[in-house]
Amino acid sequence: MRIAVDAMGGDNAPQAIVEGIMLAQKNYPSIEFQLYGKESEIRKYVTNDTNIKIIHTDEKINSDDEPVKAIRRKKAASMVLAAKAVKDGEADAIFSAGNTGALLAAGLFIIGRIKNIERPGLMTTMPVMGNPDGGFDFIDMGANADNKPEHILQYAILASYYAKNVRQIENPTVGLLNNGSEATKGSELTKASYELLAAEKSLNFIGNVEARDLLTGAADVIVTDGFTGNAVLKSTEGTAMALMDVLKASILGAGLKGKLGAVLLKDALRGMKKELDYSSHGGAVLFGLKAPVIKTHGSTGPEAVSYTIRQIHDMLESHVIDDLVAYFEEKASDKED
Known part of the structure; x- marks a missing residue:
């Protein structure tokens, strides 16, 4: 190699x-x-x-x-x-x-x-909360600001191949990021994409996934358009950083008791930080x-x-x-x- x-x-x-x-x-x-x-x-x-x-x-x-x-x-x-x-x-x-x-x-x-x-997508593996060894493949993260339903279908096929062959998931589930779980929900793009994904026999498509369920392991692969994916990724990163900052400020602001508690929770806090950090899965793939x-x-x-x-x-x-x-x-x- x-x-x-x-x-x-x-x-x-x-x-x-x-x-x-x-x-x-x-x-x-x-x-x-x-x-x-x-x-x-x-x-x-x-x-x-x-x-x-x-x-x-x-x-x-x-x-x-x-x-x-x-x-x-x-x-x-x-x-x-x-x-x-x-x-x-x-x-x-x-x-x-x-x-x-x-x-x-x-x-x-x-x-x-x-x-x-037609248009390669940018994909990364994101963490699943409560499962340090788990994760889901998220595509497109921003390689394309505008997408067609056909692009979303191609992203799903690409990421499924990755999940199966690189991450060794036997039959990876695929979810479409949307503002509701019902098949009729979403924009014209997501509704048309849903139809294509559901009709593709090579995919284990499970339907729509809402943003609030992303980090819970709702699917092994999550697909979306590049504009939405980039916004969600940055929002998730910002929330994780803000959470760590708030936690640190709360500990330091609690005086001696807070600092003693932090010492006792050091391993747990380190584990939490690691769980929020998706770099352990590698970089982003231009697929x-x-x-x-x-x-x-x-x-x-x-x-x-x-x-x-x-x-x-x-x-x-x-x-x-x-x-x-x-x-x-x-x-x-x-x-x-």
């Missing part, structure tokens, strides 16, 4: 990226890591150069760069070179913590879509492309990077992308016939 890494992407690059690679290297010594970026900076954090390949470039894509223009103009940027390595068959997957829009553009324009996929394209948060740390490498390893080992390419090419052939 060969993973092309944009070592200069993210707020804490290259340190956090390279240190995360070093952590992952211990568990996956056979993976070749291709680190794209400024060699002198990257080498500071390389503690074991086994299967480490550094491809030097001084150019990188910044967080405030306009995505499409950056991909087209910065031909020697670390992210662009990493994407080209995947396109040219020199690497099997690409990973970046950099500019999300630019990575989406690199995936679309350099690596390319799977045949018959619908010809190879794994994975994005992590710009402020990601070494541990989250190592989780993402585990995720990419599992994706490559399961051949989920190859299966999806075959599935949608067959779909395209059926339409032509």
